[in-house]
Amino acid sequence: MHNVVYTLTNTLTGRLYVGSAEVFSVRQRAHLHHLNARTHHCVYLENAWHKYGAGAFVWDIIATAEHVALLLPMEQAYLDHYGRLGILYNHCKVAGSTSGVKATEETKAKISAAKKGTKVSDDARAKISATMMGKGKSDDTKAKMSAYRAGRKYTEEELVKLRATREASAPQREAERRAYWEAQLAAGVKICTVCERSQPLSEFNRRVKSPDGLSPLCRTCKKNTRKKAKENGNE
Numbered sequence: 668m669h670n671v672v673y674t675l676t677n678t679l680t681g682r683l684y685v686g687s688a689e690v691f692s693v694r695q696r697a698h699l700h701h702l703n704a705r706t707h708h709c710v711y712l713e714n715a716w717h718k719y720g721a722g723a724f725v726w727d728i729i730a731t732a733e734h735v736a737l738l739l740p741m742e743q744a745y746l747d748h749y750g751r752l753g754i755l756y757n758h759c760k761v762a763g764s765t766s767g768v769k770a771t772e773e774t775k776a777k778i779s780a781a782k783k784g785t786k787v788s789d790d791a792r793a794k795i796s797a798t799m800m801g802k803g804k805s806d807d808t809k810a811k812m813s814a815y816r817a818g819r820k821y822t823e824e825e826l827v828k829l830r831a832t833r834e835a836s837a838p839q840r841e842a843e844r845r846a847y848w849e850a851q852l853a854a855g856v857k858i859c860t861v862c863e864r865s866q867p868l869s870e871f872n873r874r875v876k877s878p879d880g881l882s883p884l885c886r887t888c889k890k891n892t893r894k895k896a897k898e899n900g901n902e
């Protein structure tokens with residue numbers, strides 16, 4: 668999935684995290700990594716993740732942008748919407764600063780362009796509000812949330828079931844992820860986990876430990892990371 672606005676909803680409390688990504692699977696993996704390692708930038712989300720368990724959370728793609736320039740304005744619309752309802756985990760309610768990774772120069776440029784110039788067309792606006800009013804969440808999430816609102820907590824049994832369902836679908840999700848990754852490699856490109864740009868394999872350093880023998884970061888991002896680490900070390 669590309670150019671999406673997504674939510675990670677705690678089905679037990681109804682609170683949610685809103686984010687956007689050019690490549691959803693990459694972003695999702697980054698979130699999971701940081702949540703589990705307790706290094707996530709959103710402490711509220713991280714705490715809830717460990718308190719309620721991964722099985723209590725559901726991912727939803729709530730909108731797809733036709734163009735990447737629309738992504739941040741769209742995410743912002745959702746942040747505003749859920750912010751007004753007071754059910755956000757995001758402590759930073761400005762789209763583009765919530766990715767969990769430090770913004771690259773490219774991303775920063777995109778954000779400021781989105782803030783300054785890029786007008787969201789009336790057409791796009793209509794689409795955004797239609798999505799927000801309509802399907803927003805999957806039926807699965809809706810059912811779970813309305814069950815919660817009815818004042819009922821999940822029983823331990825139901826939680827076990829919920830987790831089992833997720834675990835059962837894990838191989839399929841993993842297969843999809845792999846297929847996507849292999850298709851990228853076959854096409855002679857790879858997506859950098861930091862800048863999320865699709866780039867030729869030659870842009871990645873060798874890394875014996877990786878399954879594809881290449882670093883997950885592109886050379887440019889690797890260089891930036893090293894530079895920043897050096898700068899921080901000298902401070």
Ligand SMILES: [Zn+2]
Nearest residue numbers: 859862885888
């Ligand atoms: Zn990169």
